[in-house]
Amino acid sequence: MTVTRITPGQLLTSRQKFGLDVVSILVYGRRDVVLAIDITESVGLNDQGRIRLRQIVEDSLKSGDYVYVVPFAQDIVLNEVTTIKNPLGTPIYFSRNNTDNINKILNKIPLTSNPNHYGTDIQKAELTIYQGIAQINQNRLYKNRPIKPQSVVWVTDAPLFTQRGITSDIWIETPANSPFRIAESPPSKERENWINALPLKKRSLIIDTQNNKDYKLSVVDIQPTVQEFCTPAPGGQETCLVNPYLLKQLWLPSLISLLIIAVCIGSILNFHTLQKKWYLTITIKDDEDQQKKYPLPNNEKIPLGDDSGKCIYSIDVPGEKLRAYLERKGKKLYLVPEKDSIIELNNKRIKARTLISSSNFTLNCPDGRHKEYEIKIKIKK
Known part of the structure; x- marks a missing residue:
């Protein structure tokens, strides 16, 4: 199937959600982790911020994780060309927890602010990252590969999950010409749709700076999910994405599970038979x-x-x-x-x-x- 740019899809059933969780468990320890770093001067990471980012890299990452370092200000600043296949740039594969892998990630994190970048358009960053991370899992679905749980680590003083049509009273840095200042603009609606479509769970920690200011380190965890699209087909049928995908992913594990269950039942019955006088x-x-x-x-x-x-x-x-x-x-x-x-x-x-x-x-x-x-x-x- 050709990879296309994804949009928010239909609601998943509880059974489909369970199946997607099972698929992700088959690649346990492998996740997508996005480090979204605000590089404007208002954030300028202090020693505490650097310590906490190092903690995340050294103690939280697992072997097999894919790590995306995504700096942002008025726009995403990746310094590389992005595509539908790599909407958040090229990830760093965290093959094992060793010094080389840790340094690869720490060296890519902008630990100092950049005076050339100012005016954080936080809603634009949210749309880009949430749509991008959804695209990554959807690409796996198209290629019939296991999807993964995902996490976004936000380091910014800008507020997250605000209502569409962000005003200066809520966040003054949003550029005056940003479409996200208009509640009914297509980007504003699309961002809101993604926030509603993805199973997001947020945790935050306030970090104080030396200038009596603060910013937040927020972790937004996303359960393994994809976007479902069902389309009417000739003959009173419909064609969907998720169920065929789950069938391809789970038929072999299901067969193995059934065999294991059958062996266990057989062993129990055999044990009972042997114990019977x-x-x-x-x-x-x-x-x-x-x-x-x-x-x-x-x-x-x-x-x-x-x-x-x-x-x-x-x-x-x-x-x-x-x-x-x-x-x-x-x-x-x-x-x-x-x-x-x-x-x-x-x-x-x-x-x-x-x-x-x-x-x-x-x-x-x-x-x-x-x-x-x-x-x-x-x-x-």
Whole structure:
């Protein structure tokens, strides 16, 4: 899709907002951070201001952040050509928190005022920066890339979020010919529309200067968002931007999440199955009226014959010696004969550990005179 200049779009649903939040979480730690610095003489950063900006750069930036340094006065002063693809200039990629990256940003911040720049048009700066930062996320949507949360750090003595049609009583520095002095001018309306369209959350701190003046350091956080445009299409349909974008971004994470959930459910069910006791119903062929039930937990065994009291339950067989064990391992049952013992499973002599695959089986433990002693066993799992 061709990248176009963005305008405020339609309201997003709560589900779309949630989906956009999820998309941004997939690139956790990566944000757009705009350092908007008023470079007029009325702000001239003092030591406290420099300390606080350094704090933001050193302590708040995260690996993967993109940092835009945007000086402004009557206009944005970037000293570079801006495009729709880079509406706020070329960002500094903060790949990791180290001295080189920190210095790249600090060296680009105008820490002293510029006497050649005066008359801060704050509403023009707000429009340029908010429209620009919205454009950056919208460009990602057009290219099917994850959007990001964004923040604007304002360093200025001018008031933010004022009503359109700013007068000298509110802010005297706005140039006399600025269209933002006219409430009904297109730029004034556009700025107001962007302030209403973006989910802005502001926090401010007043910084005193040596000349008994002050300015504010304000942080405006913007939740990850894009502008939705739905257009009627032939056949009673409509075409939109956000839902197809979310589908492309989230189908793989959703599939992985479903697989993880399925594995977790399977593990829980498997754990429950393993913890569930089996019950063995024992019937002696010569005495079918008498049945006994034995519980068999996982990793336990039931001896056939005398095991000197090692197990709680045991199955009586002819003779004084231990013939074998019925041993449960998870979902499997084994017949484990003792050395030189005589025991048959379904009429077959067993001499080694053998898996019992059926829930109904017959064991034969002949005595010394080779007399048959059949035991029918039924397992209830």
